[in-house]
Structures are given as C-alpha cells and as structure tokens.
Amino acid sequence: MPARPASLNALLERFEAFARRQRLATGLRRDLHLVLDEVVSNVVHSNIKSRATRLGLELVLDQGSVTLEVIDNGKAFDPTKVQPPRGSILDRPVGGLGIQLVRGIMDTVSYARQHGSNHLVMTRTGARRKRHSAK
Numbered sequence: 001m002p003a004r005p006a007s008l009n010a011l012l013e014r015f016e017a018f019a020r021r022q023r024l025a026t027g028l029r030r031d032l033h034l035v036l037d038e039v040v041s042n043v044v045h046s047n048i049k050s051r052a053t054r055l056g057l058e059l060v061l062d063q064g065s066v067t068l069e070v071i072d073n074g075k076a077f078d079p080t081k082v083q084p085p086r087g088s089i090l091d092r093p094v095g096g097l098g099i100q101l102v103r104g105i106m107d108t109v110s111y112a113r114q115h116g117s118n119h120l121v122m123t124r125t126g127a128r129r130k131r132h133s134a135k
Contacts, residue, residue: 002051002055003048007040007055011040012037012040015032015033016029019033024066032066032068032105035102036057036068038102040057042079046075047072053072054072056071056072057069069122070118070120072117073117074118078118079099079109079111079120082099084100106123107125108123
C-alpha cells in the first residue's frame with residue numbers, strides 16, 4: 001500500500017480484524033497494534049513527500065511467537081541504530097522514544113536493507129501459527 005496516513009489506518013484496521021479472528025490475547029493484540037502504529041507512522045512521516053514509497057506488512061504467528069515484518073521502499077533508515085534519549089525531557093531533542101517503546105514491547109528487533117527496501121523484523125513470544133500479508 002502507499003506510505004500515506006490513510007494507509008496507516010487501513011493497515012491497523014486489517015491487523016485488528018486478523019488479530020481478532022485469530023483470537024490473539026487482548027494485551028498482545030494491543031501491544032502489537034501500538035508497535036505497528038509507531039513503526040508505520042514513522043515510515044509514512046519520513047517519506048511523506050515521496051509518492052513512490054510503498055509499504056507492506058507480513059505477520060507470522062508460530063507456536064509461542066508472533067513476528068511482524070514491516071517492509072518499505074523508502075529512504076534507508078535503520079531504527080535499531082537510534083540511541084536511547086538522554087537527559088531531561090525538557091532539554092533533549094524531539095524523537096527517539098518510539099523505537100525505545102518498540103524495543104520494550106518486542107523481544108527482538110532487527111533491521112536489514114535488501115534490494116532497495118527497509119526490512120524491520122520484530123518478534124515477541126505468545127501466539128499460534130498463521131500467516132497473513134498486507135501490501
């Protein structure tokens with residue numbers, strides 16, 4: 001889907017419908033929704049001037065884990081390299097809190113740039129097996 005604000009809403013709605021059909025626990029579903037909202041919002045915001053940027057989501061439920069992979073063909077950006085913000089909230093620059101939130105919710109977060117696309121893979125334990133894609 002295009003990396004646009006309306007796509008974020010559509011993707012989150014599709015995720016919610018899928019998560020409910022799969023009977024994901026409410027707490028897990030809310031955590032994953034928050035992670036997707038943060039990550040996809042960043043993709044949309046950082047590529048807002050590019051009409052060519054597209055994004056996709058692959059979600060894999062496997063015994064005891066759930067993996068989210070957000071793929072976009074926008075500007076290269078490795079969020080795993082972002083350092084935690086330091087100092088008083090009043091004195092530090094804006095930004096950097098979202099990836100910290102994602103790191104706190106997910107068990108693993110990894111990034112790769114492959115074939116001109118960003119691949120952010122995030123895994124957390126606690127789900128059943130099923131695969132779903134949104135592009």
